[in-house]
Amino acid sequence: MPNDAAHVAPAATGAGTDPVTVIGLGAMGRALAGAFVDRGHPTTVWNRSPGKSDELASRGATVARTIAEAVHASPLTVVCVVDDAASRELLDPVGDKLAGRAVVNLSSDTPERARSAAAWATSHDVAYLDGAILVPTPVIGTPDAVILLSGPQHVFDAHRPTLQTLAGNLHYLGPDPGAAALHDLAMLDIFYTTMAGILHALALVQTDGVAPTRFVPFAGQIVEILPPIIDTLAAAVETDQHPGELDRLQMEVTGIEHIIDSSRARGLDVSVLDAVRALGDRAIAAGHGDDSFSSIVGALRKLSSRNEESTT
Numbered sequence: 001m002p003n004d005a006a007h008v009a010p011a012a013t014g015a016g017t018d019p020v021t022v023i024g025l026g027a028m029g030r031a032l033a034g035a036f037v038d039r040g041h042p043t044t045v046w047n048r049s050p051g052k053s054d055e056l057a058s059r060g061a062t063v064a065r066t067i068a069e070a071v072h073a074s075p076l077t078v079v080c081v082v083d084d085a086a087s088r089e090l091l092d093p094v095g096d097k098l099a100g101r102a103v104v105n106l107s108s109d110t111p112e113r114a115r116s117a118a119a120w121a122t123s124h125d126v127a128y129l130d131g132a133i134l135v136p137t138p139v140i141g142t143p144d145a146v147i148l149l150s151g152p153q154h155v156f157d158a159h160r161p162t163l164q165t166l167a168g169n170l171h172y173l174g175p176d177p178g179a180a181a182l183h184d185l186a187m188l189d190i191f192y193t194t195m196a197g198i199l200h201a202l203a204l205v206q207t208d209g210v211a212p213t214r215f216v217p218f219a220g221q222i223v224e225i226l227p228p229i230i231d232t233l234a235a236a237v238e239t240d241q242h243p244g245e246l247d248r249l250q251m252e253v254t255g256i257e258h259i260i261d262s263s264r265a266r267g268l269d270v271s272v273l274d275a276v277r278a279l280g281d282r283a284i285a286a287g288h289g290d291d292s293f294s295s296i297v298g299a300l301r302k303l304s305s306r307n308e309e310s311t312t
């Protein structure tokens, strides 16, 4: 987590007394509501489609008949639906009922849509935090659960004890309501690109008859070297300094070509590696062949400027 983020230790024990409403009873919404119920919070639940609240009701949750009744029941409403468009569709008609109350929106979406939702909330006099959940449903309500939150500090402070019921690792990322979504997307950026690399490597060894499970220790070794490399890359990106004394981009692109050649020869898709090589080629063309691998960040930034130009 960023150094300036407030990391809040778990309130893993003790009963909650503050009433809370949970809107959205998909897999995650049910887990959130269940954690509140288990910790003793008077919990009201509502979902667009019926039939998802039965188990929660049997555990003590109150099932509201309408969304208006649901938001009226508690000073804090936690929303967890598929995305911000769905949450806006639900909250817009009850904006007046929410005035003077708080909403914590844990639906995943983009920073831009989180900021737009926060502006909607401000215009309706709703205290608003945007959040992102970084763990699967069984982890909710445990010390290992991670939730990022952003929005006004006073709203976070007021509802922190209730929200700690959900996650031992509650990270407040500051007043920009888009910050939680931004960090969520950046972490998922690492997750999905890494997963694609791992799957490609497993498919590669398999083509020569090596069982993917036998490759696991080797995959683990390469993944283990990454944490200190993240520190080095972050410093390089922050300072825009990419000295190539220890690793030259030209050398690394040659190595990537070896993986591409071997993969092609085995009939494997190389689109992910081709994309990495293309970034390397552009950085080399811009004069970074003797700089470190981190210098491809310039090519990433240039692509982003090109995208901006093409959309304006």
Ligand SMILES: NC(=O)c1ccc[n+]([C@@H]2O[C@H](COP(=O)([O-])OP(=O)(O)OC[C@H]3O[C@@H](n4cnc5c(N)ncnc54)[C@H](OP(=O)(O)O)[C@@H]3O)[C@@H](O)[C@H]2O)c1
Residues within 6 Å of the ligand: 024, 025, 026, 027, 028, 029, 030, 047, 048, 049, 052, 080, 081, 082, 083, 085, 086, 087, 089, 090, 106, 107, 108, 109, 133, 134, 135, 136, 137
């Ligand atoms: N599940 C996870 O492991 C996990 C982990 C991290 C983050 N999250 C995030 O948590 C959020 C909810 O995920 P989930 O797993 O609970 O999803 P889910 O099981 O697919 O449930 C989706 C929820 O959104 C509601 N919904 C969808 N479209 C709607 C609309 N147009 N209007 C009103 N309600 C609508 C659904 O209501 P109906 O029942 O009426 O369709 C349901 O309550 C997502 O943003 C997801 O990214 C989930």
